[in-house]
Amino acid sequence: MVNLATVLEDSARQYPDRTALVFGDQRLPYSLVDAIAAQVANLLVARGIGPGDKVALACPNLPYFPFVYYGILKAGAVVVPLNVLLQPAEIAYHLDDSDAKAFFCFEGTPELPLGQRGFEGFAQATKAEHFFVLPATALATTSSVDGAETLWAALQGMETGFDTVRTSAEDTAVILYTSGTTGRPKGAELSHLNMLMNAMVSDGMIPREEGGDVALAVLPLFHSFGQSSVMNVSMLRAGTLVLMPRFEPVGALELMRREKVTTFAGVPTMYWAMLSAVHAGDAEVPQTLRSAVSGGSALPVEVLKDFNRTFGVQVLEGYGLSETSPTASFNQMHRPTKPGTIGFPIWGVEMRLVDAEWNTIEGEGPGEIAIRGHNVMKGYYNRPEATAQVMRDGWLRTGDIATRDEDGYYTIVDRAKDMIIRGGFNVYPREIEEVLLTHEEVSLAAVVGVPHDSHGEEIKAYVIRTPGASLTEEELIAWSKERMAAYKYPRIVEFRDELPMNATGKILKRELR
Secondary structure, X not given: OOOOOHHHHHHXXXXXXXXXXXXXXXXXXXXXXXXXXXXXXXXXXXXXXXXXXXXXXXXXXXXXXXXXXXXXXXXXXXXEEOOXXXXXXXXXXHHHHXXXXXXXXXXXXXXXXXXXXXXXXXXXXXXXXXXXXXXXOOOOOOOXXXXXXXXXXXXXXXXXXXXXXXXXXXXXXXXXXXXOOOOXXXXXXXXXXXXXXXXXXXXXXXXXXXXXXXXXXXXXXXXXXXXHHHHHHHHHOOOEEEEOOOOOHHHHHHHHHHOOOOEEEEOHHHHHHHHHHHHOOOOOOOOOOOEEEEOOOOOOHHHHHHHHHHHOOOEEEEEEOHXXXXXEEEOOOOOOOOOOOOOEEOOOEEEEEEOOOOOEOOOOOOEEEEEEEOOOOOEEOOOHHHHHHHEEOOEEEEEEEEEEOOOOOXXXXXXXXXXXXXXXXXXXXXXHHHHHOOOOOXXXXXXXXXXEOOOEXXXXXXXXXXXXXXXXXXXXXXXXXXXXXXXXXXXXXXXXXOOOXXXXXXXXXXXXX
């Protein structure tokens, strides 16, 4: 039997009294988390939901997430995690597209009325039969969502033991929806083997602490990075998972200090924000942090160097996507780390560079990354044409352009779709962003292509300046002109106090174009 729920169950058997989850003042042991997950599994079976059935979950980083996630898996059903920022019509689309039979949805807050949105989406959906609201008040049997059954009311009378369904390696465990930057979101179908192997290999690449690991879960658990690399890895190694529903740099650093966090995984904008908070004197550097992992998008080298200097911890960069469960490559401890690279393929995974016709590109490249291995999805759910576009002979093409050095380390150049074509020249925004970040008065930069009559596209930089900076647009353009080729440097600069980001902290370049 290969069931992803094993990562929780095995730790609960070995360390029943060890703290699995920390949320605010709550300290929840492994035995309790496993018992509530078993109740969720019994509830699903009682409502006629079994192996292969899809169950949606919309919830921020709260104890509810692992309760329900592992409960769905125990029942042999498939977890469909949903972004908590979706609107009712989008929720209805995801429920119908995934054929979800049930939907667990957090009640939310006045600022984020997720429960109400979820219930509206559930009402619009044509296939979902069961709706359970996860109340904001612990153990409450009523909620602000009129007419909705709460989890705690539904769990009354449910047994705390459950004989986990025997699933096969190829059975689907999770359907992760892509963000839908091109067309409507598609569900990447990931098997129990995909997810379990990714957690096990990821666990082996990060050193364990003797007294037990404490991980800060601030990456959204509904996203592949937070779900697999943080939650599943923490459960697998019987670590303590400190839950933070919404990233805020000062709060995150304070939580790290208070809970003696040893490992942190985040996206580049989180590292940038924490450094800004420390340099501004608003927060202290936590002393217990031993390992730091970055993914989601390329970490600017200047930010990486600054974090290493300031925190005394080396950030290890990795790479992956929802379709690869997610980790595909990493700067691994048994070989030298190369800052600015995404390392080399993880155990059991192959990578190569290809052109538009799938031909292998030898040498340095650049080319599009293609991946093959235990981490590659089964395909997009109910979308054979979309699957055929990106998969061939077990290989998945990623849409990411990279180079490869003589030691086999890969460096992301940019997303293929973010590439700017100015006057016939290919321009990669990341290269320009890296140069801009070496300016002492530039704190963060995002470069995009904007329409231009004669050149096709012109290069525009959106920049957040360092506090107290007096830098002008003209000065930054002139500075760039001296350091970059004529076709590369930004002709347009716009200063911003903040940049648009999605729920995982990625800069939304489509909103800047």
